[in-house]
Every structure is written in C-alpha cells, then in structure tokens.
Amino acid sequence: MGISERREREKQELREKILEKAKEILIKEGQDNLSIRNIATAIEYSPATIYLYFQDKDEIVYELMEMGFERMTSELQGAFEMTDPVERIRHIGQGYIAFGLKNPEWYDIMFNAPQPIQHLTKCQEEWGFGIQLFDFLVNTCEEAMSQDRTRKQDPRLVALHLWSTVHGLVNLSRSQRLEMVEQNNNDSLIQRTMESMLQCIFR
Amino acid sequence: MGISERREREKQELREKILEKAKEILIKEGQDNLSIRNIATAIEYSPATIYLYFQDKDEIVYELMEMGFERMTSELQGAFEMTDPVERIRHIGQGYIAFGLKNPEWYDIMFNAPQPIQHLTKCQEEWGFGIQLFDFLVNTCEEAMSQDRTRKQDPRLVALHLWSTVHGLVNLSRSQRLEMVEQNNNDSLIQRTMESMLQCIFR
DNA sequence: AAATATAATGAACAGTGTTTAGTAAAGTCA
DNA sequence: TGACTTTACTAAACACTGTTCATTATATTT
Secondary structure (H helix, E strand, O other): OHHHHHHHHHHHHHHHHHHHHHHHHHHHHOHHHOOHHHHHHHHOOOHHHHOOOOOOHHHHHHHHHHHHHHHHHHHHHHHHOOOOHHHHHHHHHHHHHHHHHHOHHHHHHHHOOOHHHHHHHHHOOOOHHHHHHHHHHHHHHHHHHHOOOOOOOOHHHHHHHHHHHHHHHHHHHHOOOHHHHOOOOHHHHHHHHHHHHHHHHOO | OHHHHHHHHHHHHHHHHHHHHHHHHHHHHOHHHOOHHHHHHHHOOOHHHHOOOOOOHHHHHHHHHHHHHHHHHHHOHHHHOOOOHHHHHHHHHHHHHHHHHHOHHHHHHHHOOOHHHHHHHHHOOOOHHHHHHHHHHHHHHHHHHHOOOOOOOOHHHHHHHHHHHHHHHHHHHHOOOHHHHOOOOHHHHHHHHHHHHHHHHOO
C-alpha cells in the first residue's frame, strides 16, 4: 500500500508549502498582504485549494504563531540557560523586546492578533508555548525570591508585572505612540525603562 | 451674506453627523463594522459623499480618537485632582485600566491603531492629548520624587514604566492572552498586578 | 476500458476603501 | 424670469478581501 502513503506524503508536502509561502509573505510583505489569494498565487494553486488543507485563515495564522514561538524560543535559548535568576530575567526581557522590535509581524501574531486564539478556542486546545514561557518566568521569579533577591510576594504577579511591561513597551513602540511622546532614542529608551523596572523589583 | 454662512453651517452639521454615526457604529458594532459604507447607509448618503467631508477613513478614525481622549479625560478628572501624588498615580492607573477594559474599541483606536497616527504624520500635527497625559504623569512622578516617595531616578522612565505596564495589561487582557495563562479572576488579577508594581516603585 | 474516488478549480457571494465622471440642485446675475 | 455657474451629490467602477459550492480534471481501482 505504498500509493496511499505517497498520497498522504504529498498532501503533507503541499500543506507545508502553503505554510512556507505564508511565512515568506508575512516576512516580506507584512500581515496586511498575507491573504489567501496571495498565498494561492504564490504556490500556483487556486484559492479554493487552500481550504482543502486548512479550515480557514485563522488556522494558517495559528500555525504561523507556532512557528513564531519556535523562532523566539531558539533566540531566547541563551537567556534561559543563565544561572543567576535575575540575570536570566534580564536577558529574557532583553531578548523578548529585541524579538518584538525586530519581528513586529511575528510578535503581532503571537501576542496581539485574535485569530490564533480564536482557532484555539474553536479546537479547545491551549496556548502551549505561551503558558510554557510564562510558567518559566514564574519559576525564575520564585527562584529569585528564594535567594532573597526580591521581597516576598506572589511570584505570578511579579511575572505578570514583568511581562506586561515589556509587552507594553513593544506595543507602544510598534504603534508609534512612544515616539509621539519621546522623539529621540527609541531603542535605548526601552532598554533603560526595562532596566529601571528591574532595579525596582530586584536587588 | 447669510446664505454662505448657512451653507457653511450645513456642511459642518453633516460632518458632525458623520462622526456621530461613526461613533455609534463603533460602540454598537465594533471597529470591524466601522466601514465607510456602513456610515454612509446610516446617514442616508452615498459612500462617495463622505469623501467630500473627510480625506480618507484615517481622518474619521483620528477624530474618533480625539473623542475617545475626551471621554477618558473626563473619566480621569477625579484622579487628576488627588492631592497626594502617589494616590494620584494609583487612581490614574485604575481609571486608565478601567477605561481600557470597558471601552476596548476606543482604547484600540487611541493606543493601538495605526490610522490616527498615520493621519497625524500626514498632517504634521502632534499627538496632543497623549503628550498632555504623559507629561502630567511625568510631573506627578517628579512630585512624588521630590516628596521622597520613590528613589531618585529619571521621572520620564518611571512614567514610561507605569504607562507600559498598564498598557500591557489592558492589551494582554484584550487579546485574550492573559486568560490563556491565568484562567481565573481576570479583573482583580490586573488590579493586583498594578498594585504590586506601585508597591515596588513607591513607598 | 469503464467505474470510482480524489483533487483542484471557476465562479459566485458579500464585503472592503477609494476615485471619477456625470447628474441634479441651488445660487448668481443680466 | 431665464441663462449661466457653482456646489452637492451619487452611480458605477477598480482592485481588493475570506469563503463556499457545483463542476471539472486527474489518478486509482476494478
């Protein structure tokens, strides 16, 4: 029964090809130009064909989100391996911000766009990568607390404080609101703000 | 020459009507349904007419942003008048978050959407309301610092820390990423996180 | 070779922002 | 009042969007 196996493989290959082209378009032309029709012409198939491999556009965006998390995770690898918990947090923060500023389209899909979440709730799955990342941050906060590097408090709140600040900074920069109130020195301003936060949480 | 005055007045009235209906649609049907065509049918004019009163959709969104800032400013009035600088910051933060969670569409237009900013850069104007709000926050931080309620540091960085955290929290909630990592107690979680931040900045 | 199962598509639906040429109404002036 | 001009408005088109479905083409099996 090698034939049906080949067919299955070919189906998988076209699915991969769709995702690859979607990724290319996202990087080169941005989220606004990531349309079913653009993907279709890129893979030289009709738009309707894409719906034989994905139930809707949300599913494609969801897959792109997963790819984004893999990219980000690999970029943060060095930070994850830091022995000192506070240094670990500092490097994760810096890496997170750097990723967000360098890959705004990926970041948007991962942390802002409603589509991947809609896909998740539709399929009753969970936000695996995100939970993993957040839990790691919570654990690191707990570690810092056990070393008396910060005052006793709910580590989940500290983690959320850290996350929301860097998320807020990336989004304010992305949406051009930051440059509206502070013309000069965008990147270093973000760096210094995060450092200011770390100074006030950890010792 | 009362005739041309009446005409001018009538033009202004239709402009106002367009904005009023745009506001209604934004509130009742959300940003996704805020289309030129929907506004046009609501005011019982053709879509093309709207372009006689606004150069493009961005300009309408810009005007809605201004309305949003007026709404927010009036809601924050009580907070602005607090005598204690730290309490002032606390109430501004709470009000900011409450506004963002209660009026997600307004919030999006004011702090996330690229359209109003595109309109600004096109017209070489500045983000008046936003700058005003941020500068007020900076001044309040300076006041708190002069009262020795927080350690000596750049007040603009403290203000940005405060802003990015609440902005991040509102956006994480809005984009459903928060409920992905913390199922229970969304609103109070946000409150407690902000409180945790205030505790670590001010004394 | 004929029958069947699978894959791919053309065309349509309902929607988007925006432009342009043409029409209808209102104001101006002889 | 009638002719002319200015202003206000709109129908229709352009180039897009996601999605569905009946139909066609291809590949596999009998």
